[in-house]
Amino acid sequence: MRNMVYNSLVHKQAAGQKMLAVLIDPDHIQNLEESVRRCNDSGVDLIFLGGSLISSGTIGESIALIKSMSDIPVLIFPGDELQIDSRADALLLLSLISGRNAELLIGKHVVAAPYLKKAGIETIATGYMLIDGGRITTASYISSTVPIPSDKPEIAMCTAVAGEMLGLKMMYMDAGSGAQNPVSAKMISAVREGVSVPIVVGGGIRSTEQAVEAWRAGADVVVVGNAIEDDNTLITDLMNALQDLQQL
Ligand code: 1GP
Numbered sequence: 001m002r003n004m005v006y007n008s009l010v011h012k013q014a015a016g017q018k019m020l021a022v023l024i025d026p027d028h029i030q031n032l033e034e035s036v037r038r039c040n041d042s043g044v045d046l047i048f049l050g051g052s053l054i055s056s057g058t059i060g061e062s063i064a065l066i067k068s069m070s071d072i073p074v075l076i077f078p079g080d081e082l083q084i085d086s087r088a089d090a091l092l093l094l095s096l097i098s099g100r101n102a103e104l105l106i107g108k109h110v111v112a113a114p115y116l117k118k119a120g121i122e123t124i125a126t127g128y129m130l131i132d133g134g135r136i137t138t139a140s141y142i143s144s145t146v147p148i149p150s151d152k153p154e155i156a157m158c159t160a161v162a163g164e165m166l167g168l169k170m171m172y173m174d175a176g177s178g179a180q181n182p183v184s185a186k187m188i189s190a191v192r193e194g195v196s197v198p199i200v201v202g203g204g205i206r207s208t209e210q211a212v213e214a215w216r217a218g219a220d221v222v223v224v225g226n227a228i229e230d231d232n233t234l235i236t237d238l239m240n241a242l243q244d245l246q247q248l
Contacts, residue, residue: 005073005090006124006169009220012045013198018215018245019045020238023077023202023225025177026054026062035232036069042239048223049088050077051177052138063087075124079142081112086119092172094128097163098156099145126170126200127163129156131187133179133204140176150181153190161194171195173219175203178226182210185217192218208234208241215245 012019022044024032039047047070049062059076063085066074073089084091093116096104116123130140130147140147148155160171171191173183182204191199201214202223211222228234 003122005075005122008073009124009170009198013220016246018219018242019221020211020235020242021046021048021075021200021202021221021223022228022235023048023050023177023223024062024066025051025225025229026059027051028229029062029065031229031232032062032065033069035228035235036066036072038232038235039072040070042236044072044235044239046221047072047074048077048092048225049074050079050083052079052142054079054083059083060085060087076121081108081115084112084115084119084121086121088121090122090124091116092126092128092170093123094126094172095163095168096130096143096145097127097159097168098129098131098148099143101143101145104143104145124170125168126172127160127168128172128174129159131156131173131175131183131203133175133183134181135179137176137179137203139174147176150175150184150187153184153187156187157190157194160191160199164195164197168197170198170200172200172202174201174223177203179204182214185213188214188217188219208237211238212241212245215242 076091132147132150198220200221201219206227
């Protein structure tokens with residue numbers, strides 16, 4: 001059905017419900033089945049699948065496996081136009097608005113458009129903002145873009161406001177996979193004050209405290225990838241922390 005995933009996100013946002021997304025990298029799927037079981041048991045809201053660079057795994061195999069085990073919506077978080085698969089529930093159509101690389105603002109989208117249309121997959125137009133997380137990440141290297149300096153919340157805010165004015169339906173603030181420092185609460189709050197669309201925050205979140213800080217600052221969806229690959233019991237801790245936060 002059209003916009004089913006996005007409508008459900010907006011509905012939860014309006015109800016003040018925060019969400020957790022687990023990011024699965026198709027290159028690292030050794031523990032995929034166990035991670036999906038944990039996602040099911042603890043009631044994770046979303047599964048993101050994708051990466052800036054996929055060197056061994058494939059999106060299709062991972063989606064098929066997740067779908068055979070779980071009803072949690074699977075969203076493709078594509079690193080490029082090859083990462084399209086109609087079996088996913090939606091695809092984040094990312095425009096890298098923190099950068100000035102025309103290919104990632106519109107070029108790849110032109111190439112992908114007919115495939116996306118044919119696949120009939122729900123797309124969520126997302127303003128993707130890379131934020132400096134203390135070291136060069138795969139995303140900033142591969143995209144040849146400079147992330148927004150972490151001490152410049154006003155740049156992030158103006159970027160997000162411009163993105164929303166251009167019609168983007170969601171903002172993704174990403175310090176990049178494996179970032180040393182996650183996006184600061186100050187920067188998330190600044191963006192929260194500027195836009196009303198759902199805000200996704202990820203990159204370098206390794207503890208329940210960091211996730212709670214991001215939710216409190218205004219993130220609607222917190223994304224955790226690497227830390228869960230290292231220890232998938234963290235999924236349960238994060239969902240418990242989320243439940244405690246909602247009860248306050
Ligand atoms: C990266 O936001 C995601 O694009 C998640 O990052 O793997 O560091 O959790 P981590």
